[in-house]
Amino acid sequence: MLEILSPAGSGEGVIAAVQNGTDAVYLGFGNYNARRNAKNFNEEDFRRAAEYCRIRGVKVYVTINTLLTDRELPSAVEQAKIASRCGADALIVQDLGMIRAIRQALPDMPIHGSTQMSVHNLEGVKMAAAMGISRVVLARELSRDEIEYICRRSPIEIEVFVHGALCMCYSGQCYMSAVIGRRSGNRGLCAQPCRQKYSTGAHGSEYPLSLKDNCLIRYVEDLERIGVSCIKIEGRMRRPEYAAIVTGIYSRAIKDRAMPREEDFRALRAAFSRQGFTDGYYRDLKGPDMFGIRTDEEKGEQVIFSTAKKNYLNGEYQRVPVNFVGLVKSGETAKLIAVDDRGNTAKAEGLVPETAFHKELTQAAFQTQLHKTGGTPFICTGVKSKIEPGLSLAMASVNEMRRNVLTDLMKQRRAFVPGREQDVTFDAPVPNRTDMPVFTISVLKVSQLSPEMAELKPKVVYVPAEEFETGYKHLKPFLDDMEITVCVTLPRVIHDNEIEKCTKYLEMAKEMGVTEALVGNIGHIPYAMALGFKVRGDFGLNVYNSQTLGVFNELGLLSATLSFEMRLEQIRDISKTMDTEIFAYGRLPLMVTENCMIRNARGVCNCDSFTGITDKMGATFPVVREFGCRNVVLNSQKLFMADKMRDIDRVGVWAARLAFTTENSKECLEVFKRYMGLTDAAPGGVTRGLYYRGVE
Secondary structure (H helix, E strand, C coil): CCEEEEECCCHHHHHHHHCCCCCEEEEEECCCCCCCCCCCECHHHHHHHHHHHHHCCCEEEEEECCCCCCCCHHHHHHHHHHHHHHCCCEEEECCHHHHHHHHHHCCCCCEEECHHHCCCCHHHHHHHHHCCCCEEECCCCCCHHHHHHHHHHCCCEEEEEEEECCCCECCCCCCHHHHHHCCCHHHCCCCCHHHCCCECCCCCCCCCCCECEEECHHHHHHHHHCCCCEEEECCCCCCHHHHHHHHHHHHHHHHCCCCCCHHHHHHHHHHCCCCCEECCCCCCCCCHHHECCCCCHHHCCCHHHHHHHHHHHHCCCCCEEEEEEEEECCCCCCEEEEEECCCCEEEEECCCCEECCCCCCCHHHHHHHHCCCCCCCEEEEEEEEEECCCEECCHHHHHHHHHHHHHHHHHHHHCCCCCCCCCCCCCCCCCCCCCCCEEEEECCCHHHCCHHHHHCCCCEEEEEHHHHHCCHHHHHHHHCCCCCEEEEECCCCCCHHHHHHHHHHHHHHHHCCCCEEEECCCCHHHHHHHCCCEEEECHHHCECCHHHHHHHHHCCCCEEEECCCCCHHHHHHCCCCCEEEEEEEECCEEEEECCCHHHHHHCCCCHHHCCCEECCCCCEECEEEECCCEEEEECCCEEECHHHHHHHHCCCCCEEEEECCCCCHHHHHHHHHHHCCCCCCCCCCEECCCCCCCCC
């Protein structure tokens, strides 16, 4: 049966979810989780919550699903150990360096790959499995058929989000909140810029980034049939009553095999909605119907919340099966044995039965009394009893035996044996390079390249895979120069049904003599290597600490791009066990989206006629096409560090990347000359990014 995984933003949230039939809860413990603004749990709160769940047969998963700095890693590992000692059943993790550390520190602890890992294809799942992950949460953008394809072939469990908020961007690939407001979604403090108003210069929605909440209640049986192991409800930042209502409806749909009724949909809308719900990704029906906002009418207090709270605070969801064996024999104390679903056994003795003068104790009466387990987590699933005839025993004595054995079972269920703990051996620091970084260049179109740029000899030129279909003329000066490496850039998102198309482009690149590929997703590393390419790591891999860099070094990557959410001091302090590069120029990529804003706004696919989206302050964020008719939202300002190259020289990186996006070939050349020190030109509207400010 499908596991239901519910959010718990507080201790009351745990009770709300458990008392409405969830099989597992996920919660934040400490500061290293993707909902840092939730109440979260301290050690004592977590211990109590874990005991409460353990008694009731509910699993507890702890989120440590943010990117971590080198300084934070030891503390995060210690939090993971405390969670293990308190009874965590698994850890949900994003950071690959943290995964590496947990595998050392807690070798018995299951690790679930967070949706923040951006896993969206079968190779990504297999790569996660190779890293020691036992379950992976797929990207929310996948369709039903794509999920089934992965489930049928996956070596590990698959988890799917079925209800709650949808981000416009693929999880783990959104840098918008960080770049424009220093609140990083990858660090658990997203300010939700996608819920704000933007102008598209067309007659489309004023909220082109605000998706309705996901709702797949109609498809739970289908999800189980295609091989999904766990369905997840989003909402740790929402009130406990929300978790109660939504969990209860999904629990009934799964466990009672009952199709949701109209009153269930009304309850879901009342709990939280944004002008209704969407199942667009699951049905592969993307478009403007998927978008909505929270209206004033939907924000009002509802009676449904008070009813839900009363129910979960005053009830007990009976879920733990227990079997009783009773013996009532003349001249001996009555005896009762109880056995739960874990094999725990409890025994109790009662009074010595008396001779019955008026009403003798029957098996039916005895068994009926043992079925009265209300107010406890237990449900009686069977009674075997041997009652000698002609005896009388007070029901109060039977009740007391029942209470005693159930109390004993609860005590046994509360106990657990923590997994093994080991010390973590962090990699020894490697001295920084002292030579000046080389320049690499990335383009969106080969038309941005020119023979004059080739004469300046960038070390590496990154070119999107699609551009190799028609771009040989522009690429020839770079391909012919032995001092320049042309590297094919893989899209950050390649669904399984797009592999064949992408492979065609990569084969074209190979025919031109290209031997290296730039990869921004873990699932694309083995794919590119299998095609014979040497691999470089792009920014989408979210390298934020030395441990993550060590992971990619072990995988054999030639280089890795460090996160542009880091300060220069943090970049300097990373132990660089392999070549690293950072962005030094360009419009930083803020989002990669499955929904096409261009088509949603214009009604047609016309990439060249769309300038971007404009916020309420008048800043315009260009939107460009990505492989698969996806979009990339670019920053409104260009990162400019030409006059700060001395600072970059001191951080020990191998390369500084000039990322050209909206520039024409002449502008690209002029920028490159400026960084080479050949001119003193500078573009208007520039930013230093986060290199001096950092993120919270």
